[in-house]
Every structure is written in structure tokens, then in C-alpha cells.
Amino acid sequence: MTPLSHLKKLESExxxxxxEVAAAFENPVMMYSIGKDSAVMLQLALKAFxxxxxxFKLLHVDTTWKFKEMISFRDKTVKELDLKLIIHVNKEGLxxxxxxxxxxxxxxxxxxxxxxxxxxxxxxxxxxxxxxARRDEEKSRSKxxxxxxxxxxxxxxxxxxxxxxxxxxxxxxxxxxSVRVFPLSNWxxxxxxxxxxxxxxxxxxxxxxxxxxxxKQNNQLIMVDDARLRIKPTExxxxxxxxxxxxxxxxxxxxxxxxxxxxxxxINELKSSQTSEREGRLIDHDQIGAMERKKQEGYF
Amino acid sequence: MAKxxxxxxxxxxxxxxxxxxxxGSVDDGKxxxxxxxxxxxxxxxxxxxxxxxxxxxxxxxxxNNLDLAxxxxxxxxxxxxxxxxxxxxxxxxxKARKFIAVDTPGHEQYTRNMVxxxxxxxxxxxLVDAKKGILKQTKRHSAIIQLLGIKTVILAINKMDSVGYxxxxxxxxxxxxxxxxxKLPELDFVPIPISALNGDGVTSLSKKISWYSGPTILEYxxxxxxxxxxxxxxxxxxxxxxxxxYSNFRGFSGLLQSGLLSVGGSVTIFPSFQKSKILExxxxxxxxxxxxxxxxxxxxxxxxxxxxxxxMIATDSHPPYVADKLAAHIVWMDxxxxxxxxxxxxxxxTSESKAQIVSLDYKVDVNTLNKHATKTLGINExxxxxxxxxxxxxxxxxxxxxxxxxxxxxxxxxxxxxxAGMIDYPLRRASNIKWHSMEINKKSRSLNLKQQPxxxxxxxxxxxxxxxxxxxxxxxxxxxxxxxYLLDGDNVRHGLNKDLGFTDQDRVENxxxxxxxxxxxxxxxxxxxxxxxxxxxxxxxxxxxxFGDNEFIEVFVDAPLRVCEDRDPKGLYxxxxxxxxxxxxxxxxxxxxxxxxxxxxxxxxxxxxELVAVITAFLESRL
Numbered sequence: 001m002t003p004l005s006h007l008k009k010l011e012s013e014x015x016x017x018x019x020e021v022a023a024a025f026e027n028p029v030m031m032y033s034i035g036k037d038s039a040v041m042l043q044l045a046l047k048a049f050x051x052x053x054x055x056f057k058l059l060h061v062d063t064t065w066k067f068k069e070m071i072s073f074r075d076k077t078v079k080e081l082d083l084k085l086i087i088h089v090n091k092e093g094l095x096x097x098x099x100x101x102x103x104x105x106x107x108x109x110x111x112x113x114x115x116x117x118x119x120x121x122x123x124x125x126x127x128x129x130x131x132x133a134r135r136d137e138e139k140s141r142s143k144x145x146x147x148x149x150x151x152x153x154x155x156x157x158x159x160x161x162x163x164x165x166x167x168x169x170x171x172x173x174x175x176x177x178s179v180r181v182f183p184l185s186n187w188x189x190x191x192x193x194x195x196x197x198x199x200x201x202x203x204x205x206x207x208x209x210x211x212x213x214x215x216k217q218n219n220q221l222i223m224v225d226d227a228r229l230r231i232k233p234t235e236x237x238x239x240x241x242x243x244x245x246x247x248x249x250x251x252x253x254x255x256x257x258x259x260x261x262x263x264x265x266x267i268n269e270l271k272s273s274q275t276s277e278r279e280g281r282l283i284d285h286d287q288i289g290a291m292e293r294k295k296q297e298g299y300f
Numbered sequence: 301m302a303k304x305x306x307x308x309x310x311x312x313x314x315x316x317x318x319x320x321x322x323x324g325s326v327d328d329g330k331x332x333x334x335x336x337x338x339x340x341x342x343x344x345x346x347x348x349x350x351x352x353x354x355x356x357x358x359x360x361x362x363x364n365n366l367d368l369a370x371x372x373x374x375x376x377x378x379x380x381x382x383x384x385x386x387x388x389x390x391x392x393x394x395k396a397r398k399f400i401a402v403d404t405p406g407h408e409q410y411t412r413n414m415v416x417x418x419x420x421x422x423x424x425x426x427l428v429d430a431k432k433g434i435l436k437q438t439k440r441h442s443a444i445i446q447l448l449g450i451k452t453v454i455l456a457i458n459k460m461d462s463v464g465y466x467x468x469x470x471x472x473x474x475x476x477x478x479x480x481x482x483k484l485p486e487l488d489f490v491p492i493p494i495s496a497l498n499g500d501g502v503t504s505l506s507k508k509i510s511w512y513s514g515p516t517i518l519e520y521x522x523x524x525x526x527x528x529x530x531x532x533x534x535x536x537x538x539x540x541x542x543x544x545x546y547s548n549f550r551g552f553s554g555l556l557q558s559g560l561l562s563v564g565g566s567v568t569i570f571p572s573f574q575k576s577k578i579l580e581x582x583x584x585x586x587x588x589x590x591x592x593x594x595x596x597x598x599x600x601x602x603x604x605x606x607x608x609x610x611x612m613i614a615t616d617s618h619p620p621y622v623a624d625k626l627a628a629h630i631v632w633m634d635x636x637x638x639x640x641x642x643x644x645x646x647x648x649x650t651s652e653s654k655a656q657i658v659s660l661d662y663k664v665d666v667n668t669l670n671k672h673a674t675k676t677l678g679i680n681e682x683x684x685x686x687x688x689x690x691x692x693x694x695x696x697x698x699x700x701x702x703x704x705x706x707x708x709x710x711x712x713x714x715x716x717x718x719x720a721g722m723i724d725y726p727l728r729r730a731s732n733i734k735w736h737s738m739e740i741n742k743k744s745r746s747l748n749l750k751q752q753p754x755x756x757x758x759x760x761x762x763x764x765x766x767x768x769x770x771x772x773x774x775x776x777x778x779x780x781x782x783x784x785y786l787l788d789g790d791n792v793r794h795g796l797n798k799d800l801g802f803t804d805q806d807r808v809e810n811x812x813x814x815x816x817x818x819x820x821x822x823x824x825x826x827x828x829x830x831x832x833x834x835x836x837x838x839x840x841x842x843x844x845x846x847f848g849d850n851e852f853i854e855v856f857v858d859a860p861l862r863v864c865e866d867r868d869p870k871g872l873y874x875x876x877x878x879x880x881x882x883x884x885x886x887x888x889x890x891x892x893x894x895x896x897x898x899x900x901x902x903x904x905x906x907x908x909x910e911l912v913a914v915i916t917a918f919l920e921s922r923l
Binding site: 003005006008009010011012015020022023048051052053135136158159164165173 | 315316317386387388389390391398400412413415416419420526528531540541543544545546549553554555582584585592594595596598609633645647648649702703706707708710714715716717720
């Protein structure tokens with residue numbers, strides 16, 4: 001009898017977590033951010049509850065600045081898999097014209113992502129929200145519990161987390177409190193790709209290299225996804241063979257030059273890579289401890 | 301048996317995964333060790349390194365060199381204070397294996413976080429500073445590691461550079477630890493000399509420790525057998541979720557915690573003892589004929605049986621225990637101490653129940669491993685307890701199965717995880733009391749008295765007016781022909797509860813007894829007026845649970861502290877303020893105000909008559 005391979009072990013653990021959430025909470029929801037981690041989490045959820053349908057809805061917090069290809073991929077996935085998706089946009093923020101370029105990455109993320117997420121959680125009274133974050137992504141994430149408790153104001157108290165022992169998750173809450181649950185906590189970026197490969201999971205084409213129009217801003221390659229991108233007269237739009245390691249709001253997500261057009265090629269590229277995937281996420285670098293501060297305020 | 305990992309990276313999917321913990325005293329260099337392993341395994345990427353260099357300039361303790369600990373300490377407070385507060389999970393791989401390194405805090409006040417880390421790992425590294433030798437924390441952590449069922453630890457004697465890589469010093473610490481470890485018979489250890497700062501003994505050996513010929517830490521971690529004994533144990537499938545998407549499919553989902561299951565195999569469902577056979581098994585990848593421990597599965601059964609979340613599928617030949625009382629080691633994890641007699645929620649593999657600590661046999665001094673008598677357990681203390689459950693539950697002993705032999709305790713009010721338990725063995729109830737069904741019951745008694753029996757529970761601070769209001773109310777009820785009884789704090793403490801003082805645990809027991817007595821009186825058909833400060837929400841809700849719907853009326857007698865203190869009918873506030881009286885509610889002991897009482901009486905600006913009228917108006921609808 002051979003022990004389970006690490007990927008089977010991770011799959012099994014994640015499915016256990018997903019089933020706990022469905023069984024123990026009254027009104028859970030799964031955050032769907034359209035990226036590769038969401039794709040894996042969705043696949044795991046489909047397996048966890050097969051042959052039945054998903055026992056919860058999906059929630060996409062749309063900042064209105066996502067790549068066009070993300071939105072079309074989202075709509076196609078929802079249709080093909082017959083999923084129930086809630087799309088939430090911070091309408092007040094939209095009315096004020098909040099955007100990543102006009103207001104800066106911090107304000108944009110605070111209002112269109114963090115605030116918007118809180119609005120949606122309050123509006124639908126979700127008591128558990130599943131997210132695809134992983135502990136290897138960022139140092140403060142590496143400290144977070146799988147069932148991460150949030151106060152009535154959605155705050156994360158990093159110094160006072162609930163002990164989490166064996167597989168006995170404490171799923172009890174007082175009124176208005178909630179949890180964020182991370183079934184992919186123990187996966188690494190490479191694990192995600194191995195799983196995508198072995199399960200042939202569809203992902204947004206932006207992950208694969210292709211010639212795309214990009215412009216160099218602050219030493220990062222930003223894709224010209226629509227006419228809203230502000231380009232200085234001194235900046236030059238070039239066609240380059242690029243792909244994305246993570247996906248977010250397009251003006252805040254840097255592309256990397258790459259020729260990887262298959263999952264195998266991506267895996268080979270990652271194995272020799274010397275930078276982390278969040279390198280391309282501009283919002284993480286605002287200041288030292290940026291992610292931890294965002295999380296305390298209610299960011300996923 | 302587990303195969304040694306192959307040294308071949310060609311097939312990624314076949315790599316095994318090892319989860320290990322690092323622990324030890326403050327400043328023994330745990331974070332530095334993990335930082336070193338990540339750095340040498342090239343798991344630290346350029347941009348992360350750049351960020352840590354930035355932080356190293358700001359918070360680093362290594363001069364101009366990169367402070368490796370900053371690669372690991374993920375919280376702002378940790379970087380500022382230079383300590384590890386919470387468990388961090390770090391990931392790296394070598395050609396042989398994938399690793400999850402669980403870095404746990406050394407500080408005593410974060411021991412609960414260490415226990416959290418230790419509950420889910422295959423092995424542990426205990427760090428010792430070669431200069432300081434075996435410390436209190438080294439012993440505490442070793443005791444916890446053994447208690448949590450880890451069989452072998454690496455004793456990493458660190459900072460060898462600071463003692464001139466002395467073999468004598470190494471042997472001395474090894475021998476000192478061996479002497480201590482004799483008291484932990486189930487724990488085996490492997491001593492390795494290292495310098496996490498310079499890398500010696502971590503990923504490669506150096507000339508400086510040429511006298512040492514054993515494995516490096518990484519070699520050891522790459523080559524130990526990952527325990528697969530769980531596969532050879534009896535099957536245990538705690539049910540998480542009943543999957544019933546349509547009428548002709550009824551699946552039972554859960555993670556197979558031990559053993560093997562195969563199609564056609566006979567199973568028994570616990571605690572109901574129903575029997576059936578396995579019809580189908582679904583793994584995440586699809587239908588299979590048999591499956592092994594570690595897989596999240598869904599099974600269907602040949603016959604229709606009643607199974608819900610919390611039940612356990614196992615076999616008749618090697619059944620789990622089914623009992624409503626058990627003996628266990630408990631690690632206490634909350635600032636509020638364990639209170640015997642208080643009811644907690646208890647959570648096993650998937651089943652839930654209510655639990656009471658009926659006896660606290662002793663606590664363990666983790667430095668000497670001696671046992672001491674105790675009345676309570678404070679945060680980070682380990683005790684041996686007998687626990688009574690509100691219903692029979694299926695479980696194993698912890699030494700047989702970590703996942704079906706453990707539980708957590710949850711506070712009913714704060715919902716915090718307050719304790720972690722490792723089951724020793726099941727107990728039979730001291731007396732198998734069966735309810736004798738009597739001919740005359742509560743209904744016939746209350747019909748005879750022509751009233752709806754209930755209890756009015758007056759709660760509030762001393763001097764708020766509980767007794768005065770209840771006294772007048774009882775007179776009114778009596779003139780209306782009701783049969784009543786007034787239970788008063790002071791009166792009860794002269795008799796029934798004269799053995800109890802005013803510590804938190806005595807207050808809990810005081811209320812428990814009073815609630816039970818009130819319950820008997822309501823059963824006798826009476827209207828009971830109970831006047832007790834009853835400062836804790838948990839005990840008031842425990843009292844409420846003893847009564848039927850609409851039988852328990854919580855009356856919050858509310859007056860500001862300054863008003864109560866002015867009234868001071870018994871001169872108690874004066875004594876408390878002068879320090880003659882300890883644990884006095886409102887002064888040096890807290891009062892938790894009710895959130896949703898049936899009646900909320902504000903007594904500062906009302907007369908007793910007015911307040912009694914409010915209660916009688918409320919009761920008229922009920923009586």
C-alpha cells in the first residue's frame with residue numbers, strides 16, 4: 001500500500017474543507033475571482049458534491065476593471081456548468097468614478113474590492129465565504145487559519161486567531177460574525193498547475209503566452225485591454241509575446257514576457273523562475289506589511 | 301510499508317509530502333532554521349528576498365547580513381518585536397520530497413498556537429540553543445509533542461558556532477535531554493548539531509563538525525518513513541455530509557480517517573449499530589472498487605439506513621467506542637479558565653454534543669511531569685479530566701487514532717475554541733440511572749394547582765432590587781391564589797450551597813444547583829421566583845436549557861453601579877471597596893448583562909409597585 005501522493009492528499013483535504021462549509025454553515029458562498037485558483041477550487045467543489053449540484057452560490061466582486069477575457073470566460077463557465085453566480089459591483093464607487101488610475105491602486109482596491117466585498121457579504125448575509133487564497137502566496141497569508149474568523153465588521157485579528165486542531169474546525173459563530181475559508185491553504189502555485197494539468201481544467205487564455213499590446217509603466221508591462229488605460233505621450237505601446245501569472249484589475253496586473261503556450265511549458269517556466277507570482281500584483285507593494293493591513297480591514 | 305522516496309523528479313505526482321514542526325525556546329532560532337532551509341532549497345524568490353532585505357535594514361538583528369528569520373515571520377508585530385506569535389506554514393521541495401514546514405512560537409503565552417501546529421504534523425524538530433542548553437520551554441514543548449502523538453523528534457542543537465562547534469557541549473546537551481526524555485517513554489529522539497545561521501548540519505555537513513557522522517536535518521527529513529500505519533488500522537468514516545441530490549441517490553460523504561473500504565464489505569453505523577453493506581465508493585476521480593485512508597469519499601449502501609452528519613461508518617469486528625462519558629487529557633487554550641460543571645460544546649471528528657468536565661483529576665507540571673491536584677485549568681495548562689456528554693458518541697482512544705480520538709471544546713457564549721482533548725478511554729456512567737416514569741406528572745400537578753408552572757429568573761447586581769421586587773411580587777401572586785416559592789441567593793447559601801465560595805467555579809456550581817432545584821419545583825407545578833446575581837451568560841443559558849419553552853422568564857433587574865453602591869443594603873460594596881471582600885460582582889468580578897431578557901426592569905427611577913405591575917402584566921398572558 002503506497003501513501004497518497006501529495007496532490008491526492010491536498011485534493012482530499014480541500015474536499016473535506018468544502019464539505020464542512022456546506023454542512024456547518026447556514027448561508028455559505030464561494031468567491032469566484034475567475035483566476036486559476038478559483039478554477040481549481042471550483043473543480044474541487046464540483047467533485048466534493050457530485051453527483052449533486054453545488055450547494056452554494058458563487059460570488060464575483062467585479063471592480064469593472066477586469067480583463068475583458070476574464071469576463072467572457074466567467075460567463076461561459078457559468079453557462080456551461082449551470083452555476084448560480086452573483087455579480088456584485090460597488091455602485092457608489094462606480095458613481096464616484098473610482099478607478100485604479102484616477103485614484104491610485106490603494107483607494108481603488110479599498111473601495112471597489114474590500115468595501116464592495118463587505119457590501120455583498122452584508123447584503124446577502126453570508127456567514128461563510130470560501131476563497132482561493134494560498135499560504136505560499138504572501139507572508140501574512142502563511143499565518144492565516146483555514147477557517148479564518150471575522151468580527152461583525154469583517155476585521156481579522158491576526159494576534160488572536162482560533163486554534164485549529166486536527167480536522168476539527170470550530171464552525172460556530174455569534175450574530176453577524178463570519179468566516180473566510182481557504183480550502184487551498186496548503187497548495188503551492190506549482191501544485192495548482194499540476195492539478196490543472198492532470199484534471200484538464202479550463203482556464204482564462206490570458207495565462208498562455210500570445211502577442212498582446214503592452215506598455216511599460218513603472219517598469220512593469222501593462223496590457224492595453226481597453227481605451228481607458230492612460231498612456232503618456234512618452235510611453236510606447238508595443239506588441240509583445242506575454243502572459244500573466246495572476247489575474248486582477250488589468251491596469252494593476254503586470255504581464256511577463258514568455259513563450260509558454262501550454263500548461264507543461266508554464267510548469268517548466270515556473271520551475272526556473274526566480275520571482276514570485278505576486279511580484280506582478282502592484283497592490284502588494286504599497287508599503288511594508290501591505291497585505292496584512294488590507295486583511296485586517298476586510299480584504300480577502 | 302512506505303517506500304523510500306525516489307531520487308527522481310520526473311514524475312511530480314508521485315512525490316510524497318512531509319509535514320514537520322519546529323519548536324523550542326524563544327530565540328533558539330526556529331525561524332532562522334526554516335529561513336535557512338527555504339533559502340538553501342531556493343524556495344525564496346528574488347522579489348521576496350528583496351523585500352526581506354528592505355525589512356532586514358529596518359528590523360534585522362544580523363547587522364548588514366540578511367536576517368533569515370524575516371523571511372518567515374509574516375506578521376508586522378512579529379517583525380517589529382522580533383518574535384514568532386503564530387504558526388506559519390512554509391512550503392519547499394527537494395528532489396526527494398515536498399515539505400510543509402510548520403513554524404511555531406516559543407513564547408509561553410502562544411503555546412496554544414504550538415499545540416495547533418503539533419496536531420497536524422508527521423514529525424518535529426525541537427531546537428536548543430547550545431549556549432543555553434535544555435530550558436523550561438524545551439521540556440514543555442517535548443511533553444506536548446509526545447501528548448499529541450508524535451513518535452520521533454529531531455533534537456537540533458543550534459548555534460554550535462557560538463560554542464566553537466564543541467563536541468563536548470553537544471554530548472552534554474544530548475545527555476541532559478536523554479535524561480529528561482526518559483520521563484516521556486513514547487518519544488524517541490535524534491540529536492543533530494547545527495548552525496542555522498551558517499548552514500552547518502542543516503543542508504550539508506561542514507568540517508567544523510567533522511566529529512559528527514549522522515545525517516543533516518534535511519537528509520533526515522527526506523528519508524524518514526511517512527507513517528502509513530493509519531491504512532492498516534480499522535476503517536473509520538465519520539460522516540460529514542449526506543449527499544441526496546435526487547431520490548434514487550443517497551450517498552454518505554466524508555474523509556476516510558483510517559483503514560480500507562471495499563465494495564461489498566459489511567459495515568456498521570455508530571452510534572446506532574445499524575448494519576449494511578457497501579454498494580458503491582466514489583473517490584474524487586470517480587467510482588472505485590476499494591479505497592484507503594486519506595481519501596475524501598462518498599459511499600452508498602445496499603440497504604436503506606438512517607445516517608446523518610456525525611455518525612460513523614466502521615466495522616463490527618473492530619468497532620469504535622460508543623459512550624457518553626470519557627477520560628481525556630485536555631490542553632486549555634483560553635484566557636478564561638476551565639470551569640468544571642460549566643457546560644461546553646464539544647466537537648469530535650464530525651459529531652457534536654454538549655460536555656461537562658465532571659472531574660478534574662490532576663494537572664501536569666510539564667517541567668517535572670509531576671501530577672498536581674487542581675480545581676481549574678488556566679491557559680496553556682494540561683489536565684486529565686473525566687468528561688460527561690449529553691448523548692452517546694462514537695470515538696476511539698487518541699493512541700489508536702488521532703482524528704477519531706480527539707475533540708475540541710467550544711465556549712457556548714464567546715464561541716471560542718477553549719480546549720483541545722485527547723481521549724484516553726471511555727467510561728461507564730457512575731450509576732446507570734434510568735428515568736422512572738411516574739403516573740403523576742408536571743401536567744397533572746399544574747392542573748391541580750390551576751396554574752402554568754414557570755420560573756422567573758431575576759438577575760442583576762447586588763443592590764439592583766432583585767429581592768425587594770420578588771418579595772412583593774410573591775405577595776401579589778399569593779393573594780391571587782397561586783402556589784409559589786422564592787429561592788434567594790443568601791438563603792440558599794446558608795444551606796444547600798454552604799460549601800461554596802465566590803470564586804468563578806463556585807459561582808458556576810451555585811447556579812447549577814439552584815437551577816436544578818428550580819427545575820424540580822417547576823416540575824412540582826410551582827411558580828418559582830429565583831433571585832441570583834448570576835453574573836455569567838453561560839450559566840443563565842445553562843439554567844434556561846433545563847426548562848421547557850416559555851417556562852423560563854429571565855428578568856434583568858438593571859440599575860447603574862453607582863445606584864447599587866449608594867443603596868448598598870447589606871454594606872457589601874463598602875467592604876468590597878475597602879478590599880475586605882474579594883470577587884465582588886461589579887467591583888473585581890464582572891457582570892455580563894443579558895442581551896435578550898424577557899423583561900428588562902430599570903430600577904433607578906421606578907417604584908417597586910410600578911415594577912411589580914410590569915411583571916404581573918407580563919404574567920397575565922402566561923398564567
